[in-house]
Amino acid sequence: MxxxxxxxxxxxxxxxxxxxxxxxxxxxxxxxxxxxxxxxxxxxxxxxxxxxxxxxxxxxxxxxxxxxxxxxxxxxxxxxxxxxxxxxxxxxxxxxxxxxxxxxxxxxxxxxxxxxxxxxxxxxxxxxxxxxxxxxxxxxxxxxxxxxxxxxxxxxxxxxxxxxxxxxxxxxxxxxxxxxxAKPIKATKYEAKAELEAPYVAEMARLEMVERFGDDAYTSGYHVYTTVDSSLQTLANRSLREGLMEYDRRHGYKGPEASNPEATPDQWETLLRPYREMGGLLPAVVTAVSADKALIQMRGGALGEIPWEGMRWARKHINTNSLGPNPRSPSDVLDVGDIIRVMHEEDVRYRLAQIPKAQGALVVLSPDDGSIQALVGGFSFEQSKYNRVTQAKRQPGSSFKPFLYSAALDHGYTPASLVNDAPLVVDDGHMEEAWRPRNSGGDFLGPIRLREALYRSRNLVSIRLLQDIGVDRALTYIERFGFSRRELPRNLSAALGTPELTPLQIAQGYTTIANGGYAVKPYLIERIQDHQSGVIDFARPAVTPKVIEAHQLRVEQYRAISTVPDLEIPSAERVIDPRTTYQLTSMLKDVITRGTAARARALQRPDLAGKTGTTNEQKDAWFSGYNGDLVATVYVGFDQPATLGRREYGGTAALPVWMTFMAEALEDRPESTQPMPDGLVNARIDPDTGRTARPGSDNALFEVFKEEDAPPSFSELDAGGYSSEGAVTPLELF
Structure with missing residues (x-):
């Protein structure tokens, strides 16, 4: 109504x-x-x-x-x-x-x-x-x-x-x-027109409204306002689509959606009728092929052309890891009567495209209150209503490691602690055969500092950390990031990101790192209004101290037009030591500056931190990254799990989507990162040992320590290493 x-x-x-x-x-x-x-x-x-x-x-x-x-x-x-x-x-x-x-x-x-x-x-x-x-x-x-x-x-x-x-x-x-x-009837039907393409968001809002109000949600004329930022949502749509299409092009052209070589020109419009636009890709029929271009007809009869440059990429897809030879002319790619997909370039020029088989998700949260700033649940809602942000439970791989490293930093480890990146055999008597985990490259680096192990994503180090902390103890700690204990496997494989979690859950976990240790929960509906009572409900999320004043002001504004009783905005609980999140952010910045996400250095933003993730056989690719203002998680994979390809990792399939989004989303925003909290100190260390560097050492570097975990000064050292009286030393796990 x-x-x-x-x-x-x-x-x-x-x-x-x-x-x-x-x-x-x-x-x-x-x-x-x-x-x-x-x-x-x-x-x-x-x-x-x-x-x-x-x-x-x-x-x-x-x-x-x-x-x-x-x-x-x-x-x-x-x-x-x-x-x-x-x-x-x-x-x-x-x-x-x-x-x-x-x-x-x-x-x-x-x-x-x-x-x-x-x-x-x-x-x-x-x-x-x-x-x-x-x-x-x-x-x-x-x-x-x-x-x-x-x-x-x-x-x-x-x-x-x-x-x-x-x-x-x-x-x-x-x-x-x-x-x-004398005035004619000029009435027409004015309907609300979509100002923003956000069908997955709209469906989430609908489901929540029906859950809260039942069938009245459809008939009571409610106006629902979400937390989504229009500009960020538009950017998220484009970033995910471009990333999925770029991945798809790397794996070749899979051919036309249909082929009708015997069709006559008067049948072309009829042939196109069943095909709808999806994700900005338009259906077209090939009407002619020449030496340097192909002519096409669109639905409605509009004509266009695909120049050779717009289809040169289309090597034949053989399988995920194999492509045919480079095409030499348009006739190697297209035939008259082919039903294809195209992207508009300019005027009547188009580029050959295809609907990607791989799917993905992108969700953006505010780390200070958990509000959903943008959300895309797949390539196209018309293609699939399945919302991968909230429904796709997949293994996050190494993008889960920061939660384990946080546990380590709160259990006596420091970024300079040495852990042995060496072969490990696990045989607990319950497995058919012993487990021999490997690093993604198959190599081992020996004793390595925790910071370097994280930005290089060394699997054996993560397993040793979990083994040393204790599975139950570590998982209990990791629950603080918003995960349910029943979703975390009670074995050492959890160190490699084997829990099955949604992109929204992963993004929520990263908000706690980004905001300095506060637990916030994602939410979508900002307020609900009707025209009789005004604001009948509005969000009152637990928020960090940074934004509590702004949220309280919002509440005061709504009270004048609201039937909701006076309520205060709750403060988010601090569940992680801010010194730990500062150390962890420092380490995750190195993932971008020198690690598995090094291509993100192109963004030239020193406030960015994040972590790649790739599962066995490259079935799932992830990147979660943040600064002080935005947390964004990207997932890429097939709905029916299958390999993305030999060279497809979090850093190649998911990271480019995140980079495209963040480059524009942060373009006019100042740098934002967690300020250094009290109780931390910077100390010069020897990168080979993790211990205090000798005076005048050429390769010394600075590391950030909690005061109680800082290595002793060089004057406290004796010939045998650390003095035995009172000095706290980094743990060394071999």
């Missing part, structure tokens, strides 16, 4: 006169029932076979609309009269008229005159002229019969009759009447 209630004072006098002339011209004088009106209706029926003015008063119609059914029986009419008499004793005429004009059905799901004005004219009722007001006044009698969109001729007759009644009643003069009846 589209309903926008208004008060009596907001109703134009011309409309009041028009409606009374059409429905009940004696409304201001009768006591709820008008005997003369009933008699007039009988006379009209006898003389013309139709009732123009109707026998029921406005008060009787209020009684029927609010309390009775539309059943045409004498008992209902009798009850209608009794209720009308009671209503007249309880309310004044203004109140009765206001109830009537806000309740009546006026076609196209419009309930009430303000909704009708918006739907038929795209304006408020007080912006309409006399002719348009009289047209709306013509609708209560029979909204479908006098619908101005589907039956403007009949509506014109009814409208002009009402204008004639207004003239005879003295509401308007002759000239005003003549000007109004």
């Amino acid at each position: 589209r309903r926008i209630p208004i008060s009596y004072d907001q109703i134009p006098p011309d409309f009041i006169n028009a409606l009374l002339a059409a429905e009940d011209d004696n409304f201001l004088n009768h006591r709820g029932v008008d005997p003369m009106g009933l008699l007039r209706a009988v006379v009209e029926l006898v003389q013309t076979g139709q009732i123009q003015t109707g026998g029921s008063t406005i008060t009787m119609q209020v009684a029927k609309n609010y309390f009775l059914s539309s059943e045409r029986v004498f008992s209902r009419k009798f009850n209608e009269i009794l209720l009308a008499l009671q209503i007249e004793r309880s309310l004044d005429k203004r109140e009765i008229f206001e109830l009537y004009v806000n309740k009546i059905y006026l076609g196209n799901r419009a309930y009430g005159i303000e909704a009708a004005a918006q739907i038929y004219f795209g304006k408020s009722i007080d912006q309409l002229d006399l002719a348009d007001l009289a047209m709306i006044a013509s609708l209560p009698k029979a909204p479908s019969r006098y619908n101005p969109v589907s039956n403007p001729e009949r509506t014109l007759i009814r409208r002009n009759w009402i204008l004639g009644r207004m003239l005879s009643l003295g509401n308007i003069d002759q000239q005003t009447y003549e000007d109004a009846v």
Whole structure:
């Protein structure tokens, strides 16, 4: 239902006169029932076979609309009269008229005159002229019969009759009447048009509204406002689509969607009819192929061309890891009658494309309150309604490691702690054969600092950390990032990211690192409004101290137009030591500056940190990264798990999507990162040992330590290494 209630004072006098002339011209004088009106209706029926003015008063119609059914029986009419008499004793005429004009059905799901004005004219009722007001006044009698969109001729007759009644009643003069009846019916159906392409967001909002309000969500005219940033959403749509299409092009052209070599030109439009646009890719039929281009026809008959440069990429796809030879001419790629996909370039020029088989997801959160800033659940909602952000539970691979490293930093390790990157055999007696985990490259680096192990994503180091901390102890700690314990496997494989989690869950975990250790939860609906009560509900998320004042101000603004009782914005619980998140962020920045995400250095943003993730056989590719303002997680993989290809990793399949998004999303934003908290110190260390560097050492570098975990100064060292009295040393795990 589209309903926008208004008060009596907001109703134009011309409309009041028009409606009374059409429905009940004696409304201001009768006591709820008008005997003369009933008699007039009988006379009209006898003389013309139709009732123009109707026998029921406005008060009787209020009684029927609010309390009775539309059943045409004498008992209902009798009850209608009794209720009308009671209503007249309880309310004044203004109140009765206001109830009537806000309740009546006026076609196209419009309930009430303000909704009708918006739907038929795209304006408020007080912006309409006399002719348009009289047209709306013509609708209560029979909204479908006098619908101005589907039956403007009949509506014109009814409208002009009402204008004639207004003239005879003295509401308007002759000239005003003549000007109004001379105006044609120009009503159209004004529907809300999508300002933003965000179908996965819209579906999430719909599901949440139905869960909260049941079927009333569809009929009560609620306005739902989400947390999504329009510019970020548009950028997210483009970034994911471009990334998936780029991946798809690397793996060759899979051929046309259909081929009709015997089709004649007059059949081309019919051939295209079943194909819809998907993800910006347009269906087209190849009409001719020459030495340097192909000619195409689009749905609707528009013509275009694909130059050779727009299809040169299309090596034949053999399998995920194999391609055919480079094509030498358009005829090696296309044939007349092929149904293909194209992307518009300029004028009539297009580029050959294809709908990617691999899918993906991109979700962007604010680390300070968990609000969803942008969300794309797949290449195209028309192609698949499956929302991979919230529904695809896949292994995150190494993008899960930061949560384990956080546990290590809070259990005695430092970024300089040495852990042995060496072969490991696990045999707990419950497996059929011993587990021999490997690094992705198959090599081993020996003793390595924790910082370097993270940015190089060394699997054996992660397993040794989990083994040393203890599986139960580590998983209990990792729950602080918002994960459910039942989703975390109780074995050493968890160190390699084997929990099955959604991109939204991973992004939530990274918000805790990005915001300095606070637990925030993702949310989408910012507020819900209706036109009677104002704001009927709004989000009150737990937020970090950085934004609590801004959220509290928002609450104060809503209270003036809200039925929600006064409520304070809760403060998010700090679940991780801010010194730990600072150290971890410092280490994750190295992933970008010198590690598996080094190509992101091109963004030239020193405030960026993140982690790649790739699962066994390259079935899933991830990248999660952040600065102080935004957390973004990208996932790429097939819906039915299969390898993405030998050279497809988080850094090649997912990272480019994240980079495209972040480059523009942060373009005009200043650098933002967690400030260094108290209780940390910088110390010069020997990168080979993780210990305090000798004075004058050439290869020394600075590392950040918690005060209680900092290595002793060089003066405290003796010839045998660390002194035995009181000095705290980094752990060394071999």
